[in-house]
Amino acid sequence: MAAARLCRCRCRALLSRPAGAVRARRGLAAGPEMHFGFQTVTEEERREKIYQVFENVAKKYDVMNDSMTLGIHRVWKDILVHKMNPCPGTLLLDVAGGTGDIAFRFINYVRSVRQRQLQRKLKHHQNLSWQQIFESYQKDEFNSLGDSQVVVCDINREMLKVGKQKAEHLGYSEGLSWVLGNAEELPFDDDKFDVYTIAFGIRNVTRIDLALQEAYRVLKPGGRFLCLEFSHVSNPLLSRLYDLYSFQVIPVLGEVIAGDWRSYQYLVESIRQFPPQVVNNYGTYFSGGAEGNDRRCRLFQSGL
Amino acid sequence: SALSRHCHGLREGQQQSGSGAGSGSDPGAGSGSGSGSARPQPPEPSLLRFLVCPLSKRPLRYEEATNELINEELGIAYPIIDGIPNMVPEAARMTRKEAPAEGSERP
Numbered sequence: 349m350a351a352a353r354l355c356r357c358r359c360r361a362l363l364s365r366p367a368g369a370v371r372a373r374r375g376l377a378a379g380p381e382m383h384f385g386f387q388t389v390t391e392e393e394r395r396e397k398i399y400q401v402f403e404n405v406a407k408k409y410d411v412m413n414d415s416m417t418l419g420i421h422r423v424w425k426d427i428l429v430h431k432m433n434p435c436p437g438t439l440l441l442d443v444a445g446g447t448g449d450i451a452f453r454f455i456n457y458v459r460s461v462r463q464r465q466l467q468r469k470l471k472h473h474q475n476l477s478w479q480q481i482f483e484s485y486q487k488d489e490f491n492s493l494g495d496s497q498v499v500v501c502d503i504n505r506e507m508l509k510v511g512k513q514k515a516e517h518l519g520y521s522e523g524l525s526w527v528l529g530n531a532e533e534l535p536f537d538d539d540k541f542d543v544y545t546i547a548f549g550i551r552n553v554t555r556i557d558l559a560l561q562e563a564y565r566v567l568k569p570g571g572r573f574l575c576l577e578f579s580h581v582s583n584p585l586l587s588r589l590y591d592l593y594s595f596q597v598i599p600v601l602g603e604v605i606a607g608d609w610r611s612y613q614y615l616v617e618s619i620r621q622f623p624p625q626v627v628n629n630y631g632t633y634f635s636g637g638a639e640g641n642d643r644r645c646r647l648f649q650s651g652l
Numbered sequence: 653s654a655l656s657r658h659c660h661g662l663r664e665g666q667q668q669s670g671s672g673a674g675s676g677s678d679p680g681a682g683s684g685s686g687s688g689s690a691r692p693q694p695p696e697p698s699l700l701r702f703l704v705c706p707l708s709k710r711p712l713r714y715e716e717a718t719n720e721l722i723n724e725e726l727g728i729a730y731p732i733i734d735g736i737p738n739m740v741p742e743a744a745r746m747t748r749k750e751a752p753a754e755g756s757e758r759p
Contacts, residue, residue, distance in 0.1 A: 526736045
């Protein structure tokens, strides 16, 4: 099952994969050859293909997410934001966040936290005149997010367009910005953000090491890196059912709903190809690699 | 358009097709915003606090006339299309005829 638990992948499961996948997997860290789903491609080709995948699926991305995960992705994203537990004033960078799912949830969350803050504040002002309370309320009303901000960064223009339209449609405007940028080369200054999230995006990044370096750079000391990604299923029975669903059902849904089964073939293959040990290594990267100890970040392995 | 990585150097005189200057005001850009035709959307002011050039990580200047974010040092400009800054080197255009200041060779 596609859980966000960062569990270890069994070697058995690896060997039962198609031979091409194993060969391609070895190429992951090596020279110019990389994997695109189960194919072997150059780094350049991979970037281009992935760009095209998301260009094609952008308009149906949300519908397909619901079909592929039977709506469960919404729960995972809710949990991610709850784990983040942002307080008003938090600056969030949501990378590969094209259609805005995490950003909208973040805004809802800080808005409700902020409302409770304001209510508590009003309760304590029992000795103020009505005029003073009214003025104080007016002032805070225009700051309903408490200066929280989220920047959505994605490399794909189509995904961002869909996200921006969704935002307009749903009425999100304050505290939200959209930037077209590359996770491997972020257009943001150092030490700016409190939280960096990447939900179901990191396996589509070609140079994950560069993306991590950039995440580290733009996060403030003590900032948090939250990654939501599919992992492997250890239970063999579930694994078989999951494979069946992924490879028999999802591409068909992709063709029926989005008219594009190849893109969805890529998406399910890329889930298989993404090695969980990469994710486990994040912890080493962030906590061990830094010269400055003031930037030590711990990896949260949250089990869901 | 192909996403080929240029290693910190932009091809001289090459106008990136479709994403050059002024395309922010292209009415055919299919923006979802209701605010009408040819007026380019400037970026959020708060965003300008964070944005830097992805190549040099240096600050940028917003140029209202062309609706671009300009890196004076390197002489490159990033377009803003439909209110979304395009902060990838492939989308940028050179603002000067000669090579970026890095080389600093005057003809």
